[in-house]
Amino acid sequence: MSDNTDSVVTGIPSAKVLAVAERVVREFQLAAEKVAAHHNEPAKYPMPAGSTAMEHLMASRFKALPEAARKKAADRVVADLKNVPSRAKKLDDLAKVDLRSTTTVEAQVKKLPFPAKLRFPVDELRKAAPVAEASVTESVDPEDAAVAVVPLRQVELRLHRVKCLEETNEFFKDEIGLGGTAIDESGDVEKISTFKVRSFHTGGVQTYTPPRRLVRFSLTEGPVKFPKTYFVALVLAELDQGGFSDFVNRLYLKVRDAVAEAVGTAVGAPLPFPIDDVIRKVVIFVVKKVFDIFRTIWQDDIFQPFTVETTIPSLTSRWAGRTDSTERVVTFTGHGGRYQLVYDWRMFS
Numbered sequence: 001m002s003d004n005t006d007s008v009v010t011g012i013p014s015a016k017v018l019a020v021a022e023r024v025v026r027e028f029q030l031a032a033e034k035v036a037a038h039h040n041e042p043a044k045y046p047m048p049a050g051s052t053a054m055e056h057l058m059a060s061r062f063k064a065l066p067e068a069a070r071k072k073a074a075d076r077v078v079a080d081l082k083n084v085p086s087r088a089k090k091l092d093d094l095a096k097v098d099l100r101s102t103t104t105v106e107a108q109v110k111k112l113p114f115p116a117k118l119r120f121p122v123d124e125l126r127k128a129a130p131v132a133e134a135s136v137t138e139s140v141d142p143e144d145a146a147v148a149v150v151p152l153r154q155v156e157l158r159l160h161r162v163k164c165l166e167e168t169n170e171f172f173k174d175e176i177g178l179g180g181t182a183i184d185e186s187g188d189v190e191k192i193s194t195f196k197v198r199s200f201h202t203g204g205v206q207t208y209t210p211p212r213r214l215v216r217f218s219l220t221e222g223p224v225k226f227p228k229t230y231f232v233a234l235v236l237a238e239l240d241q242g243g244f245s246d247f248v249n250r251l252y253l254k255v256r257d258a259v260a261e262a263v264g265t266a267v268g269a270p271l272p273f274p275i276d277d278v279i280r281k282v283v284i285f286v287v288k289k290v291f292d293i294f295r296t297i298w299q300d301d302i303f304q305p306f307t308v309e310t311t312i313p314s315l316t317s318r319w320a321g322r323t324d325s326t327e328r329v330v331t332f333t334g335h336g337g338r339y340q341l342v343y344d345w346r347m348f349s
Contacts, residue, residue: 002313006325006345009231009284009307016120020266021282023118024258025289026094027109028054032293033077034099035059040074046102053104057254061247065300073298114265122267125278151315152323152347153219157232158211160327160342164200168238168337173199175238176339179245181252182215183231183280186222189252194245219315227313229277231284233305236332236339248305255286303334310345323347
């Protein structure tokens with residue numbers, strides 16, 4: 001019987017898939033630049049019609065920045081747009097996207113020929129995917145029946161405590177909330193509603209006894225065979241940034257669709273649903289890079305989400321014989337502050 005595993009998601013296991021992911025990141029970068037440029041010169045850089053475009057999603061975050069920060073970001077972007085040779089090098093084929101057009105960035109990208117150098121056989125996805133190690137129902141040797149492990153059909157992510165290592169540069173106490181986005185074995189996305197953790201000064205700790213459930217997954221749901229991998233993006237934010245968790249959830253959905261389309265084009269066939277672990281890791285990678293865009297292009301000193309994962313090989317697998325994992329620690333930095341979050345995973349019936 002294989003053990004469960006858990007970790008923080010950090011990368012993509014295939015260089016070819018990574019190259020496609022980076023092109024998707026550049027698409028979101030263009031949308032972020034369009035939003036900033038529109039702030040300074042709305043007539044020259046008009047926003048597209050409707051409300052579902054990538055630009056509108058990015059604009060919902062841009063509007064949360066102070067006016068002074070928006071103006072500085074717009075100035076930087078407009079200046080960079082004049083450096084055509086540099087942008088051609090950074091954006092590759094996407095340098096042909098015209099931010100002065102009322103056509104969305106997404107629509108313009110779809111009209112461009114997909115680069116031949118980014119195409120790869122679908123087997124590349126299979127090679128990067130985990131190999132199944134168990135099935136939902138397992139046979140038990142009669143001699144081992146007395147010590148057979150009881151099948152557990154649910155797994156949850158639990159919060160143990162949050163500690164303020166260094167409060168933010170806000171004038172008053174930090175009013176900290178926590179929410180997130182859960183991605184199940186089928187690629188379905190579920191919002192974890194934001195809740196208030198507490199008000200913090202440096203050194204303050206909020207402990208949950210018993211641990212607080214953040215999200216629960218059913219191990220017997222969905223068509224995907226074992227092993228099953230679950231991802232959760234943990235979103236820490238100051239509560240005066242109302243709606244930040246909602247924004248992250250919408251961002252995941254937008255990125256998921258963009259990634260599925262881009263990788264499907266790269267392999268020459270639409271990706272089936274449910275999407276596999278490799279594609280879900282690409283989605284997580286792109287979301288992380290979008291937050292890097294906020295920091296570098298907009299100078300938005302935001303708490304970047306951490307995405308944690310667990311892989312369950314079977315209903316009777318455990319973490320080294322235990323129904324709960326080792327407690328893990330992630331440290332959020334942003335707004336001049338640092339917060340430490342302690343969590344674990346647990347299987348139960």
